[in-house]
Amino acid sequence: MTTPRAMTRRRAETRRRVIEAAYDVFAEMGIRDAPVELICDRAGFTRGAFYSNFASKEELFLAVYEVRMQERVERLRTAVAAATAAADPASADAITGVLQDAGELFMESLTADETWYLLNAEFRAQALRQPELRAPTAAAERRFHHALAEILRDLLSRLGLRLTVEPESAVITIVRLYETMLERAILDELPDRAGNRYLTDVLPRLLTALVTPL
Structure with missing residues (x-):
């Protein structure tokens, strides 16, 4: 039995x-x-x-989303801890370098995989059209953003910094800006897709504008 x-x-x-x-x-x-x-x-x-x-393919996709996002969050948490372990909070150059490295880690954890981004875009379009999908989709995204916000807050704390806005708001801003640039790169058929300039210049500047010393 x-x-x-x-x-x-x-x-x-x-x-x-x-x-x-x-x-x-x-x-x-x-x-x-x-x-x-x-x-x-x-x-x-x-x-x-x-x-x-x-109950449906849509419910299955949300399960896929939860699993893959959790995997990415855990990889990011480990990588951020390693990246900040040797950083000197008193050095402006070191902080800039860590923020740049963190930006690359965040992007890899979010939607650096073009296929995964396209699947998310397809599903989000369905969720916007179908009211029954909106609440579970929003809840899944909130859980992911909350986990990323905790990692970002911990990263900045290790560097002696804090956000000047709500962590979740900062994460949403970073995610949406990156998705916009990735979408533009896909439509323009650029070879490096996201564009190194975003990772090396734009994102660190954005993070710097959103933080202040503790």
């Missing part, structure tokens, strides 16, 4: 495999055109496994 605990582990493993397969299929075909059958086939399950865990 199967115990409830074993059932819980099995269901978690099923969800994990479906989520992993879904990202691959979404990346290849887009969210709208991705067949549920193909996702299940890639995961090694039937449609029943899908519908016992997710």
Whole structure:
């Protein structure tokens, strides 16, 4: 007889495999055109496994979003801690360098992956059109932004700095500006996509304008 605990582990493993397969299929075909059958086939399950865990492809994408964002947050948290460990808070040059490095880390953690950005853009357009998707989408984004805000606040504290605006507002500003520049680079078919100038010049200047000494 199967115990409830074993059932819980099995269901978690099923969800994990479906989520992993879904990202691959979404990346290849887009969210709208991705067949549920193909996702299940890639995961090694039937449609029943899908519908016992997710009510729709949109709910599945939000699960993919949560998993991938959590992975990026953890990588960023580790990288920021390492980048600031040897920094000298008394040195303006060191602070500028760390802010530049942090900018690169933030961008890598956010949407440096063009495919992931395009999937997010597709899903956000759906959420804007479908009222039932707005609340869960907004909640997922808020959780991600809150996690990034905590990392940014910790980074600046290590450098003897603090934000002059709410951390979440700073994160939203950084994210949206980067997404705009990435979108422009994609439309213009620029080879480096995001553009090094944003990482080496614009973003550090933006961060500098938003901080003050403790």
